[in-house]
Amino acid sequence: MTDKYYVTTPIYYVNGAPHIGHAYTSIAADVVARWKRLEGRDVFFLTGTDEHGQKVEKAAQDAGLDPQSFTDGVAGQFRAMGEALGISNDDFIRTTEPRHKAACTALWTRLVEAGEIYLGAYEGWYAIRDEAFYGEDELITNAHGVLIAPTGAPVEWVREPSYFFRLSAWQDRLLAHYEANADFIGPGARRNEVISFVRGGLTDLSVSRTSFRWGVEVPNDPEHVMYVWLDALTNYLTATGYPDADAPRAGFWPANLHMVGKDIIRFHAVYWPAFLMAAGLPVPRRICANGWWTVEGEKMSKSVGNVIEPSALIEEFGRDAVRFFLLREMPFGNDGDYSRRALISRLNVELANDLGNLAQRSLSMIARNCEGRLPPLPSPLTDADAALLAQAAALPRLLAAAIDIQAFHTALEEAWRVIRAANGYIDHQAPWALKKTDAVRMGSVLRVLAEVIRAVATVLQPFMPDSMARMLDQLAVPADARGLAALDHPLVEGSVLPAPQGIFPRFVEEVA
Ligand code: MSP
Numbered sequence: 142m143t144d145k146y147y148v149t150t151p152i153y154y155v156n157g158a159p160h161i162g163h164a165y166t167s168i169a170a171d172v173v174a175r176w177k178r179l180e181g182r183d184v185f186f187l188t189g190t191d192e193h194g195q196k197v198e199k200a201a202q203d204a205g206l207d208p209q210s211f212t213d214g215v216a217g218q219f220r221a222m223g224e225a226l227g228i229s230n231d232d233f234i235r236t237t238e239p240r241h242k243a244a245c246t247a248l249w250t251r252l253v254e255a256g257e258i259y260l261g262a263y264e265g266w267y268a269i270r271d272e273a274f275y276g277e278d279e280l281i282t283n284a285h286g287v288l289i290a291p292t293g294a295p296v297e298w299v300r301e302p303s304y305f306f307r308l309s310a311w312q313d314r315l316l317a318h319y320e321a322n323a324d325f326i327g328p329g330a331r332r333n334e335v336i337s338f339v340r341g342g343l344t345d346l347s348v349s350r351t352s353f354r355w356g357v358e359v360p361n362d363p364e365h366v367m368y369v370w371l372d373a374l375t376n377y378l379t380a381t382g383y384p385d386a387d388a389p390r391a392g393f394w395p396a397n398l399h400m401v402g403k404d405i406i407r408f409h410a411v412y413w414p415a416f417l418m419a420a421g422l423p424v425p426r427r428i429c430a431n432g433w434w435t436v437e438g439e440k441m442s443k444s445v446g447n448v449i450e451p452s453a454l455i456e457e458f459g460r461d462a463v464r465f466f467l468l469r470e471m472p473f474g475n476d477g478d479y480s481r482r483a484l485i486s487r488l489n490v491e492l493a494n495d496l497g498n499l500a501q502r503s504l505s506m507i508a509r510n511c512e513g514r515l516p517p518l519p520s521p522l523t524d525a526d527a528a529l530l531a532q533a534a535a536l537p538r539l540l541a542a543a544i545d546i547q548a549f550h551t552a553l554e555e556a557w558r559v560i561r562a563a564n565g566y567i568d569h570q571a572p573w574a575l576k577k578t579d580a581v582r583m584g585s586v587l588r589v590l591a592e593v594i595r596a597v598a599t600v601l602q603p604f605m606p607d608s609m610a611r612m613l614d615q616l617a618v619p620a621d622a623r624g625l626a627a628l629d630h631p632l633v634e635g636s637v638l639p640a641p642q643g644i645f646p647r648f649v650e651e652v653a
Contacts, residue, residue, distance in 0.1 A: 146182040147393040148173050151401050152191040152234065152376050155215035156200035159222040160441060161467065161479060162402070162434050164451040168464050169431060169473070169549060170400040171228045175603035176544050178229075179625050185393045187380045188223060189234030190216040194369030195269045198355035208355050212237060225455050226464065227606050234376050236357075244379035245357045245372050248420055251384075252306065253360075257419040263303035263347040270294035271404075272369045274347055292404065304349040304365060311415040312343045318414060318424070326410050327429040327546060328474035331403060335410045346412065374413045377425070395423040400547070403430045429547045432476040449479055458648065461605035462488050468549040468604060488648050495560050496597070497645035502567060503590040504615055504641035506583075510576055515591060515617070515636045516584030526589045529566050532559050533596035537625045540600050553604065556597055563593045588634075591616060596628055608644050615641050 150170045153163050167188060174186035191197075192212040201211035216235050223230060234241060252258045266275045268290040275296060280288045290296050319325055319336055326332040349365035350356065356366025375383075377396055382388020401409050406428065414424040436447045454463045466484045469491070471477025507513060519526055536559060543552035567590060575583035598612040602623065613623055617636045 144181070144183050145185070145393055146174075146177040147185045147187070147381070147396040148177070148398045149186075149377055149396055149400065150188040150230075151399075151405060152189040152236065152373055153219050154194075154196060155190050155192050155212045155219070156196050157443070158215070158448075159219055159451060161449045161451055161454070162441065163219070164222060164226055164463075165434060165467050165471075166400055166402060166431060167223060167228050168226060168467055169547065170398075171226070171230075172464075172468065172549060172603045173398060173400070173544060173547070174229055175606065176540070179599070179602060179623075180541070181624060181626060184231070185381075185390060186230045187232050187234060187377065188219075188228065188230045189232075189376060189380075190219050190236065191369070191373045191376070192216065192235055192237045193356040193366070193372050194272050195350075195353050195355070196272055196369075198353055199269065201355075209237065222451055225452055225460065227460050229606075232380050234380050236372055236376055238379075241372075241376060241379045242357050244383045245367055245375045246360050247384035248375050248378065248416070249367065249371075250360055251420045252416070255419055255421070257307050257310075258304050258348065259307070261303060261305050261345075262301065263305075264300045265298070265347075266290075266296040267299040268292070268294035268296045274299075276344070299352070301351045302365075303347040303351070304359065304362075305345040306348045306371075306416065306419070308343045308346040308412070308415055311418065312339055314418060315339050315343075315411060315415060318418075322426075324427055325424075326406070327427060330474070331406050331410075331430045335406060338407060339411060343411070370408050370412060371416065374408065374416065378422070396425040397427065398547075399425050399428045401428060401430050403432055406430045430474065431547075432471065432474055434471070435476065435478045437480050438478055454484075458484065458488065461608045462492060462645075465492060465553070465605055469553045470550075472550045473547050485648050485650060488645070491557065492645040493647045495557060495564065497643060499560055499564050499567070499590075500594050500598075500612055500615070501641060501643050503587055503594060504638065506572055507587050507591065507638060508641055510580075511584055511587065513638050513640070515632055515634055515638060516588045517634050518588050518592075518631060519582075519585035522589075525566060525570070526585070529559075529562055529589060529593055532562055533593040534628070536596055536600045537628060544603075549604075556601055559593065559597055563590060563597075566590070588632075591632060595632060599623060599625065599628055611642075611644055615639055 148170050150167045174184050177184045197212060198208050201208040204211055220233060268275060271290060271292055271294045275290050279291055281291060283289045288296060316339055326335055348368040348371050349359050351364050354366060356369060357372050359365035359367060381390045381394045399409055409428045417424045434441060436449055439445060439447055441448055466487050469487060470483060539555040540552045570586045572583045572586045595616050595618060598609045602609040615638060617638050
């Protein structure tokens with residue numbers, strides 16, 4: 142198996158400012174990227190912005206700006222969101238960059254040469270908000286008797302010359318691919334949804350537009366710009382240097398994982414593999430769809446005025462708490478609800494009480510009673526020592542399995558099972574009492590705890606990079622011994638630990 146691992150976020154439309162829905166997909170992909178690096182894989186992690194199409198063109202007009210200056214501004218906000226959240230992407234792609242236009246042109250040309258694209262005329266419904274074409278049978282009538290898309294987006298009748306991609310010809314080959322690759326789409330409910338959509342029959346897809354200009358020009362027919370989804374999906378190839386087979390990152394294709402939201406699964410799991418197969422290129426290994434966030438029980442929207450901006454949350458609670466909350470609260474794949482109360486409760490119970498106190502209690506006892514030096518491991522281990530150490534040693538395996546199916550909440554539950562067991566152990570062993578009766582055993586208990594905290598902090602680095610780095614600093618773990626493989630070796634007996642400092646303060650809500 143190659144040690145290369147390529148993971149992507151969706152590229153974000155630059156028609157509005159980032160919110161926690163965007164932050165969530167980026168954090169989830171970031172955890173995967175960081176986890177794979179801990180495993181020692183050669184990771185390429187891509188994020189970026191989707192800057193063409195009618196929706197963005199319209200947003201620019203509304204803002205009174207030309208599309209390029211408008212997208213420059215909003216793309217900057219998405220870049221800043223990533224930095225504020227600690228997203229460890231290796232590249233940030235913008236679809237208005239020359240390298241991307243070159244990749245789109247190359248892919249288009251290849252599809253034309255393969256006979257997969259032909260010129261025709263499109264007549265039908267289009268929803269700008271979704272940048273999607275809909276069949277008449279998919280539309281619904283709203284309370285005012287107006288036809289709308291199944292997503293609720295307004296639709297308009299479009300009639301214009303258009304190039305088509307022979308999607309209908311790919312139905313059987315797509316179904317065969319889903320059949321042969323059970324992990325291609327996750328979670329299972331989304332897989333079933335995609336399979337039944339494809340079984341229902343595919344029609345050829347309109348892949349160019351002539352009624353507006355803000356897009357990548359079709360080669361040899363500049364009246365047309367490419368359909369924004371063909372343009373957008375190609376970003377994943379662009380970043381590997383496509384079409385240059387000798388580009389430094391060419392070896393990262395096919396991607397291991399496209400992390401996407403449930404609303405865009407069809408584009409990724411149907412259109413994208415069909416484009417790639419038609420162009421004779423390998424398809425990604427897996428596409429995993431997350432659910433949607435509501436806010437205090439309501440759909441998040443500008444008109445309701447309940448949009449949660451990641452920057453405001455980070456400022457108030459800190460980036461690691463926000464990352465932890467979003468991944469812990471929402472079982473990946475399901476929808477989840479953001480509420481301030483739930484966030485504060487998880488912060489105080491799981492971070493401050495469970496994990497923060499465990500580290501603070503153990504490390505401050507080592508500082509006070511062992512001259513700040515790491516005591517020796519017990520020899521022999523008691524049953525309680527062995528059981529707790531074994532639980533901690535199983536963490537890398539358990540988290541790897543959960544992260545490979547993007548079950549981030551399960552990964553965190555596994556870590557918390559060990560944290561709670563360690564809290565039970567410390568209460569039961571009562572090292573503060575041993576101090577007077579059996580100082581050697583007290584040292585042993587504290588050392589076992591130090592090993593467990595180190596294992597927990599190591600596996601939690603991808604979730605909470607800053608605070609777990611501080612926790613490992615407090616255990617004097619060298620920077621080059623923070624990968625999963627380092628857990629095979631115990632900490633160094635006698636090492637001098639820096640003075641412990643609380644990592645997760647309790648959050649006290651100010652009463653007005
Ligand atoms: N530009 C396309 C993606 C192209 S990928 C080749 C797009 N952009 S988007 O900005 O509208 O959405 C980006 C991601 O944010 C999607 O995965 C979408 O599901 C996610 N979310 C947007 N709102 C969300 C919530 N309220 N909750 C969770 N995720 C949400 O689609």
